[in-house]
Amino acid sequence: MRFFHTADLHLAKPFGRFDADTQAALRTARLDALRRLGDAARAGKAEFILIAGDTFDAEAPPSKVVRRALDVMGDYPDLQWILMPGNHDSLAAVDLWERIERDKPENVILALTPEVIEIGDHVAILPAPPSVRNPGVDLTDWMTDALTSKRFRIGLAHGGILDFGSEEGTVAVIRPDRAELSNLDYLALGDWHGQKSITPRTWYSGSPEADSFKGHAEAGALLVEITAPGDVPQVTPVPIGQFDWRLLALDFFAGTDPVQQLTEALPASDRDKTIVRFEATGRLGLLEQSQLRDTCKQIADDFHYFEAIFDRLGIEQAVDDLDLIATGGALRAAADSLFEATDLQGRTAEDVQIAQIALTHLFHISQQEPSQ
Amino acid sequence: MKLRQLELTNVRRFGGQKAQLGPFGDGLTTITAENEAGKSTFFDALHALFFVPHGSSSQEVKNLQPYSGGAASVAAVVEIDGKEFRVEKSFLVQKSARVIDCGSGQVIKQQGDAEAWIEENINKVNKGPAGLLWVRQGATHVDPEGKDKDASNVAARRDLMSSVRGQIDAVTGGRRMDKIVEQCRKELDALATKSLKAKAGSPWKTIEDSIDELLQRKERLEADVKVLSDALATKRQAKLRLRALHDPQKQEARIQELNLAEEAYQMAQQHDRNVTDADKALQLIVAEKNQLIRQVKDITDTQERRQQLVDEITLREEQTSDLRAVQLKSDTALADVKAVIAQKETERRDLVQSLSAARAAEKSLQKWERMRVLADLISQLSVPQTKLRDADVILERAEITQIDLDHLVDLGRRISVAHEQRHAQFAKFSVQPSTAGTAECDGVALEPEKEALIDRPLTLKLSGYGAVNLTPAAGAGAGIEDPDALEADQAAALQAFGVQSVQDARSAFNARQGATNDKTVALAEIRGLAPDGIEALDEEWKALCNELGHSPADQPPGPASSENVDLSAVQIEEQISVIDDDLEDLRSSIQPLQTVATQAANDVAEATGVLNHLLEEKILLAKPQGEDAALAALQTSRDEEIEKEEKAAQTLVDLKANAPDLDMARSTHERLLSAEKADRDEVNKLERELARVDGAIETQSEGAVEEKLAEVTDQLEKASERAKRYELQAKALNMLIAHLDEARKDAQETYFEPIRNELRPLLAQLHAGADFELDPEKMLVGKIIRNGVEDDINVLSGGAYEQIAILTRLAFAKLFAKQGRQVPLILDDALVHTDDERISTMFNMLSHAAKDQQIIVLSCRTRAFSDLGGTRAFIETEAV
Incomplete structure (x- = not known):
């Protein structure tokens, strides 16, 4: 028996920090992920697809998005899509689930109550739909006593595991040994956006399309195969995501080539599908900083989105750098006094940051106005 | 460099002419000419010669061309390092440039090479327009281009200062510093306000x-999300509630319970009706029984009453008879007493009449007695009255007092004395009568032989004789009163007293004394007899006479007799008093009698009424026929009803004992109906609520408010980060500018020291003790401090302004000279506002400076500048 396990599509997520183009691309990618899931499920000969919550990012997403998602699912009539609410689209979103109930195609099954859902004559889905955003209790308790005859017992839940935590830091209440305790063949979990195996029978599928710089593994879904009830499932991650979210937190120190360091850290291919947040830390000389900034400007357009943060990058004292501004005279005197102001001793971090910006700027302008 | 001569050919006002200006000496050269003589034309052309390429068609060059057109040529002879060169340029037509070595007369450079030579040997060496220090009227600038060229002038001055200091960048940062500061300011100005707030139009502000x-x-x-969230919560609650309300098991149980309650209620109602009916039946039986009891009782009561009436009537008749006897007795006693009272009242009336008569008689006797007393008094009064009248007659005469009497006596004495003294002192004469004649004295005939005194001059006429004048002796008569006057006084007094003589007067005096005494005595007597006065006595008398019908003129009758009066008034009054006492006793006794009589009458009337009533009742209650039989029948019926009543009461008690609780059944039924209705109402309400929140949910859902909120939250976070970066950037720029300014200010203090050293002694000659501040931007004097008062250069008077401008150029020229660079200083109408005293000082300073500095002064003030001295140069023209 084979099925696909996914969760946390967060359809209609706005991505407000990004420019309009990126926002649109990221939103579209999440809807496309649904179709790629269908394709992957077909390719993997899965009987059904479990979506373990947070299909939608909000309790009342735009009806067009809901319609579009249902249409995609309807385009795969040979697959059954089992949708369960998550914390973002919990049962409190009465209207949403009513609408889905009303508009869904036949191959979409809603898991809205903690009752056994029978798939064919051999699978029993045991859902634990969140009644509200933070139920605060382990909704999977009921699975232990659920009667399923000789069917495969597949648990479906959304939320944090007790000793692991949740994606958004909400209260984690699901027991990590739920699958074993309730005699489940597999417990399909949602909430954590990266793929995680809690036990051989308990998995977070992660989001099929990445949505943050949290550094999760490659976004995708899980193809689960169980030979017979009681057997340990074979779980295979299947890449689904389009966009690669990279958080580059690079620590620099004087004497290294920051440009080379950055270049090596950046992906060489598929840059147009890469979202980059580059956070520079450590200390660099003025010249190196200037070169690093220039490099960032040059390569920014290679990526779908590139953001560079230099707020925590300090200035390494180097007489050579100040000589590049001026070897003497008033200009050098100004540079010297500014450099003094970059010392944290007796100053606030913000004052030091201001002095660093000022000195960096002086350096930058002075290079445009070379001495004669 | 020194300028030696200028030559223009076909330039502006010198169209078709060649004009020369020069020669210019090593030191001071003055050119005085009227306005429009062409001074400015020379130096505009000089500027073009040094700084405008010969191939240029710029407006500056075109301005050199005269109206007639043609090539405009400019030439200058300059001395560089002891050698003279002629620099020539022809503009617009036949454009050319040449440099000629004046020593050899050879053209050493042409066209582009000539331009390069000029740049190399004039401009570059002198760092641009600093090759000329030019002060025009009202201008403060180094070259003649005015304020619009100030930047290049500043650069020139800075070049000079830098060359003086040797290390421009080492000191101020030079133009690089300027550019950096300018860029920073521009960036900050574009970003923030002076208070480092986001500036309108800046990306930060955006x-x-x-x-x-x-x-x-x-x-x-x-707010929208809250609305949505609330709506969703409401909807969810409503759905849950509706699901509970629509629970089929609950609904079935509700219906079953309601049916049972309704059945129980109906049964209870029926039982209640049965109880009511039984109660009503019992009430009917009781009513019938009571009716029969009353009827039996009525008959038996009538029978009893009938028997009672016989006894009562007998008793009442006896009582009535007794009461009538009492009434008669009391009436009689009352009548007797009333008769006695009537008799007594008659007696009293008679006595009252007698009393009146007795009192009248006694009063008449008293009046007659009074009349007699009055008559006696009147009679006694006549004597003193007569005395009083007589005295009054005497007293009515003129009063002669003792003093009056003494005065009269004294007058008589003095008359006698006067006469005697006259007789003694005055001569006397008398005439003896003659029959023949008469004698007159002062016209009065003289009695013969009557002695006459000669007491005054007298004229005695003697008939037949004549007149004899008689004159008393001198001093005769002195001290003697005039007896005539005294006699006249005496006579007048006597006449006033109404007497003839002094004796009469004495008698009158004595008589008056007597009359006064008599009157006093008489009045005392009268008062004794008539204390209220005679008039009162007379009035009383007359009144009594009138009352008693007696004539006042008659004497009153003698004393009256009292024999004809039976009883005195006192006696009668005593009798009346006795009768009054009797009457009072009688009248006090009549009230009880009257009460007794009235009570007796009332008792009789009442007894009679009662008796009559009893008699009437007796008639009314006369026994009818068949009364006893009817009574027996009624008693039988009554007993039957009593039995019925006992049975019906027992039935009712039984029913009540088995009655269900109707109120409870009703309450239960009503409660269940109410609950069912409340459920229906709640369902309706929830469905309406659902319809309402569906609208809200749809609206907010289609508006994608949650997504938008998340998006806006992200955007806000991003924007806040960006705003913070801009704020830091603004602060950094501000900090950078501050550090740059501070560094440059510190550097300028050092940088300006050479020019300060040159300018200070020059300014001291003009304004002793004055100090100044250099404007680091313009590199010129910006402020002047005199007597502690600081003035901006722009607010100084025109004279002071132009003087400081010239001195500053002199200072710069001295710096140039110290560098070995001779820079001509040209003053073009630069001293037009300076007063005579200071212009003289300025001339001195210019002359002094001209010892090692070429200075060319142009002025239209021919007379004033004739004192300046130095070489005189002139404009000379010739046709070409």
Whole structure:
């Protein structure tokens, strides 16, 4: 028996920090992920697809998005899509689930109550739909006593595991040994956006399309195969995501080539599908900083989105750098006094940051106005 | 460099002419000419010669061309390092440039090479327009281009200063510093206000505005999300409630319970009706029984009453008879007493009449007695009255007092004395009568032989004789009163007293004394007899006479007799008093009698009434026929009803004992009906609520408010980060500018020291003790301090302004000279506002400076500048 396990599509997520183009691309990618899931499920000969919550990012997403998602699912009539609410689209979103109930195609099954859902004559889905955003209790308790005859017992839940935590830091209440305790063949979990195996029978599928710089593994879904009830499932991650979210937190120190360091850290291919947040830390000389900034400007357009943060990058004292501004005279005197102001001793971090910006700027302008 | 001569050919006002200006000496050269003589034309052309390429068609060059057109040529002879060169340029037509070595007369450079030579040997060496220090009227600038060229002038001055210091960048940062500061200022100005707030139009401001907008949007969206969230919660609750309300098991149980309650209620109602009916039946039986009891009782009561009436009537008749006897007795006693009272009252009336008569008689006797007393008094009064009248007669005469009497006596004595003294002192004469004649004295005939005194001059006429004048002796008569006057006084007094003589007067005096005494005595007597006065006595007398019908003129009758009166008034009054006492006793006794009589009458009337009533009742209650039989029948029926009543009461008690609780059954039924209705109402309400929240949910859902809120929150976070970066950037720029300014200011203090050293002694000659500040931007004097008062250079008077401008150029020229660079200083109408005293000082300073400095002074003030001295140069023209 084979099925696909996914969760946390967060359809209609706005991505407000990004420019309009990126926002649109990221939103579209999440809807496309649904179709790629269908394709992957077909390719993997899965009987059904479990979506373990947070299909939608909000309790009342735009009806067009809901319609579009249902249409995609309807385009795969040979697959059954089992949708369960998550914390973002919990049962409190009465209207949403009513609408889905009303508009869904036949191959979409809603898991809205903690009752056994029978798939064919051999699978029993045991859902634990969140009644509200933070139920605060382990909704999977009921699975232990659920009667399923000789069917495969597949648990479906959304939320944090007790000793692991949740994606958004909400209260984690699901027991990590739920699958074993309730005699489940597999417990399909949602909430954590990266793929995680809690036990051989308990998995977070992660989001099929990445949505943050949290550094999760490659976004995708899980193809689960169980030979017979009681057997340990074979779980295979299947890449689904389009966009690669990279958080580059690079620590620099004087004497290294920051440009080379950055270049090596950046992906060489598929840059147009890469979202980059580059956070520079450590200390660099003025010249190196200037070169690093220039490099960032040059390569920014290679990526779908590139953001560079230099707020925590300090200035390494180097007489050579100040000589590049001026070897003497008033200009050098100004540079010297500014450099003094970059010392944290007796100053606030913000004052030091201001002095660093000022000195960096002086350096930058002075290079445009070379001495004669 | 020194300028030696200028030559223009076909330039502006010198069209078709060649004009020369020069020669210019090593030191001071003055050119005085009227306005429009062409001075400015020379030096505009000189500027073009040095700084405008010969191939240029710029407006500056075109301005050199005269109206007639043609090539405009400019030439200058300059001395560089002891050698003279002629520099020539022809503009617009036959454009050319040449440099000629004046020593050899050879053209050493042409066209481009000539331009390069000029740049190399004149401009570059002298670092641009600093090759000329030119002060025009009202201008403060180094070259003649005015304020619009100030930047290049500043650069020239800075070049000079830098060359003086040797290390421009080492000191001020030079133009690089300027550019950096300028760029920073430009960037800061574009970004922030002076107080480092986001400036309108800046990207920072745009971000801040967008933050405000995002905050507002976020607030609105949060409200919308709240609406959505509330609506969803409401809907969920409503759905849960509806599901509970529509629970079929609950509904079935509700219906079953309601049916049972309704059945129980109906049964209870029926039982209640049965109880009511039984109660009503019992009430009917009781009523019938009571009716029969009353009827039996009525008959038996009538029978009893009938028997009682016989006894009562007998008793009442006896009582009535007794009461009538009492009434008669009391009436009689009352009548007797009334008769006695009537008799007594008659007696009393008679006595009262007798009393009146007795009192009248006694009063008449008293009046007669009074009349007699009055008559006696009147009679006694006549004597003193007569005395009084007589005395009054005497007293009515003129009163002669003792003093009057003494006065009269004294007058008589004095008359006698006067006469005697006259007789003694005055001569006397008398005439003896003659029959023949008469004698007159002062016209009065003289009695013969009557002695006459000669007491005054007298004229005695003697008939037949004549007149004899008689004159008393001198001093005769002195001290003697005039007896005539005294006699006249005496006579007048006597006449006043109405007497003839002094004796009469004495008698009158004595008589008056007597009359006064008599009158006093008489009045005392009268008062004794008539204390109220005679008139009162007379009035009483007359009144009594009138009352008693007696004539006042008659004497009153003698004393009256009292024999004809039976009883005195006192006696009668005593009798009346006795009768009054009797009457009072009688009248007090009549009231009880009257009461007794009235009571007796009432008792009789009442007894009679009662008796009559009893008699009437007796008639009324006369026994009818068949009364006894009817009574027996009624008693039988009554007993039957009593039995019925006992049975019906027992039935009712039994029913009540088995009655269900109707109120409870009703309450239960009503409660269940109410609950069912409440459920229906709640369902309706919830469905309406659902319809309402569906609308809200749809609206907010289609508006994608949650997504928008999340988006706005992200955007806000991003924008806040960006705004913070802009703020830091603004602060950094501000900090950078401050550090640059501070560094440059420190450097300028050092940098300006050479020019300060040159300018200070020059300014001291003009304004002793004055100090100044150099404007680091313009590199010229910016402020002047005199007597502690600081003035901006621009607010100084025209004279002071132009003087300082010239001195500053002199200072710069001295610096140039110290560098070995001779820079001509040209003053073009530069001293037009300076007064005579200071212009003289300025001339001195210019002359002094001209010892090692070429200075060319142009002025239209021919007379004033004739004192300046130095070489005189002139404009000379010739046709070409």
